Amino acid sequence: MRLPPLTLYILRRLAISLIVLFGVSAVAFSMAYLLPSDPVTSRYPDITNEQRAEMRRQMGLDQPLVVQYVRYMESVFRGDFGRSFGTGNTVGQDLALRIPATLELATFGITFGVLVGLPLGMLGAVYRGSWIDHLVRVFNLAAQSIPAFWLGVVLIFYLYFQLRLVPSPIGRLSALYTAPTGVTGFYTIDAVLAGRFDVALAALRQVMLPAFVLGLGVVSPIARITRAAMSQSLKEDYITFGRALGLRSRQLVLGDALRGALVPIVTTLGFIVGNVLAGAAVVETVFAWPGLGRYAVTAITTSDMAPVSTCILLIASSVAVTNLLVDISYAFIDPRIRHEYAR
Amino acid sequence: MADVLFSIEGLTIDSVRGGVRRRIVDDISLSVERGELYGLVGESGSGKSISMMASVGLAASGLEVMAGSVAFSGRALPARNQRGLRGNLSRGVSLLFQNAKGALNPFKTVDRQVERALRRSGRQTDPRAEVEVLFRVVGLNYRDFRGKYPHQISGGQAQRVAMACALATEPALLIADEPTTALDVTTERELLRFLARLCEEREMAIVLIAHNLSLVSEYCRRLSIMHAGQVVESGNLKTIFADPLHPYTRGLIAAVPDVDQPRELVPLIGNVWGGPEGIERCRFSHRCQFATPVCEARHPPAIERAGRAVHCVLYEEVPA
Structure with missing residues (x-):
């Protein structure tokens, strides 16, 4: 049977992702294992050696590493990620609350970053070498140099404590409202679906500032890759030919040249998504955002093994999935990549 | 002139790269009649493409049009106004590039x-x-x-x-910038024959840019020969082939093999931009066996001689 090239391409990428995920699970497991602290000792510092040995036996920590790994993977496939000592819940329960929180924050942040970074980069490419280009570069440098924890604190100080322009930075929704329940887990969307526009607005106001701080770190890499890739594609013969045919400049820049620059831009976006998911911890801490990053940091500092390895697994998987999506998007952007497997 | 469709007058272009200014097209003029196949010939890097691109308002970034004007269908515009040129010409002029896939x-x-x-x-x-x-x-x-x-x-x-x-x-004019360079010889012939036919059937003028003189000689009626950003000789193809005047044209024709009358081919010595940087000089002087001190001082304007225009002091009337 001969599969269509696009299907073949996607299947191949999928297979590669699965191999990567398997490797990641092993690494995630060993990383938690290699943490320089003993989960039993850190939990119960005052127990005797006999008690400790008994505990370790009960938890299966006396078994060889491979056996522990196999057991761990078995339970992961059953959907059992273990129990967090810190929260007392299963890791699955904890994550069900925290993943949507981080995803909502990251979605708003990345969307903001792309909506600002892409046009900035395009301006830089179209007006390359002019004062507009220089202005964009200065802005990029500034956006990139400001650390998120500092900016977050400064903005909270001025916009909340001084000016009261934003609600208090205490997580996803002020205590005045009950959190909406819904399928997406995004408070803003769930509230709209439930018809509670006041709640949606409150949630939106709450996510605005942390998303801005998170998104500002996205602006500069997106703007820079867009500028570089667009400068290149604007020089291509097909753009000149289009101009010679009298096609509109706007169509050539926004359509043809942007399309030509899209592969590197999407690649960078893929990196960014991984970085943001892994790096949201800082912003989540500053804004008391009950997300994945803060959960992971707390777990690491308290040697809470099950959440640590699950978070590593989760973040690594999200990177693998993002890469898969990026690879698949190539095939849709560029027919030459799509036809690679047709021969 | 009979029915001039497109003409370039005194086009001059500088390239500005890293703060260094170089004159890469120096005061060139040519005029193309309605429905004719016109050749623009010169070695690689002689400024053929750059001149033609600038004449339709598509000068690449890093190039600065210093002077000159372009007239199309009787309407003249200063060449400095690239945007205006593009607006004015994009309907009536089309382009073909060397690298069609690109x-x-x-x-x-x-x-x-x-x-x-x-x-x-x-x-x-x-x-x-x-x-x-x-x-x-x-x-x-x-x-x-x-x-x-x-x-x-x-x-x-x-x-x-x-x-x-x-x-x-x-279009009333098609500028074909070495459209066959990337093609094999058979395809090249086919394409050029096709262009020649278009020219006849549609009354469409074509400027064929080429570095291969023998190629142009088969299809064009008139041509201009460029060297290092200057037009050295232009006129009727047959006249020029029969009796080339400019030393560069002579060199070029001597380098074209002739099946009917085999003779020793004479290669041209030196390269296009080898001479000293100086704006006011004949840019062929460093390769020319007839060069005189005058050639280092100025590039003569077009001299009408034996049915063509030639830019060479050898043909200037000596004042009595």
Whole structure:
């Protein structure tokens, strides 16, 4: 049977992702294992050696590493990620609350970053070498140099404590409202679906500032890759030919040249998504955002093994999935990549 | 002149790179009549493409048009006004590039690209049918090429698709910038014969830019020869071939093999930009066996002589 090239391409990428995920699970497991602290000792510092040995036996920590790994993977496939000592819940329960929180924050942040970074980069490419280009570069440098924890604190100080322009930075929704329940887990969307526009607005106001701080770190890499890739594609013969045919400049820049620059831009976006998911911890801490990053940091500092390895697994998987999506998007952007497997 | 369609007057272009200014096109003029196939010949890097691109308002970034004007269908515009030129000429002038595959958008199917050019031209009673007609005109079967991307067709086919795009606007002038360089010899012949036929049937003027003099000599009636950004000689092809005046033209013709009368080929010595940097000089002087101190001082204006224009002090009337 001969599969269509696009299907073949996607299947191949999928297979590669699965191999990567398997490797990641092993690494995630060993990383938690290699943490320089003993989960039993850190939990119960005052127990005797006999008690400790008994505990370790009960938890299966006396078994060889491979056996522990196999057991761990078995339970992961059953959907059992273990129990967090810190929260007392299963890791699955904890994550069900925290993943949507981080995803909502990251979605708003990345969307903001792309909506600002892409046009900035395009301006830089179209007006390359002019004062507009220089202005964009200065802005990029500034956006990139400001650390998120500092900016977050400064903005909270001025916009909340001084000016009261934003609600208090205490997580996803002020205590005045009950959190909406819904399928997406995004408070803003769930509230709209439930018809509670006041709640949606409150949630939106709450996510605005942390998303801005998170998104500002996205602006500069997106703007820079867009500028570089667009400068290149604007020089291509097909753009000149289009101009010679009298096609509109706007169509050539926004359509043809942007399309030509899209592969590197999407690649960078893929990196960014991984970085943001892994790096949201800082912003989540500053804004008391009950997300994945803060959960992971707390777990690491308290040697809470099950959440640590699950978070590593989760973040690594999200990177693998993002890469898969990026690879698949190539095939849709560029027919030459799509036809690679047709021969 | 009979029926001048397109003319360039005193076009001068500088390149500015890293703060260094160089004159790369020095005061060139030429005029093309309606429906003729005009040759623009010179070695690689002699400024042929740059001049023609600038004359239609498509000067590349890093180039600065210093002087000159371009007239098309009787309307003259200063060449410095690139945007104006583009606006004025994009309807009546089309281009073909050396690298046809690069000239086609790699992300769009070829039929959609032709359709887009057609839509831009404003005549769109029945785009689908007209795209089919254009494919037929350039000798391609529409059914075979519909839905194909540029990377799926050959270089010669790509050049024909590019031609279909170029013809969509029904141009009065086609500037073909070494359109056959990337093609094999047979395809090259086919394409040039096709261009010559278009010229006749559609009364469309073509400027054929080429570095190969013998190629141009088969198809063009008149030509200009460029060297290092200067036009050295221009006029009727037969006249020039029979009796080349400028030392550079002589060198070029001596380097063309002739099957009927085999003779020793004489290579041209030196390279195009080898001479000293100086704006006011004949830029062939460092390669010229007749060079005099005068040649280092100035580049003479066109001298009408034996039915053509030649830029060489050898043919200046000596004041009595």
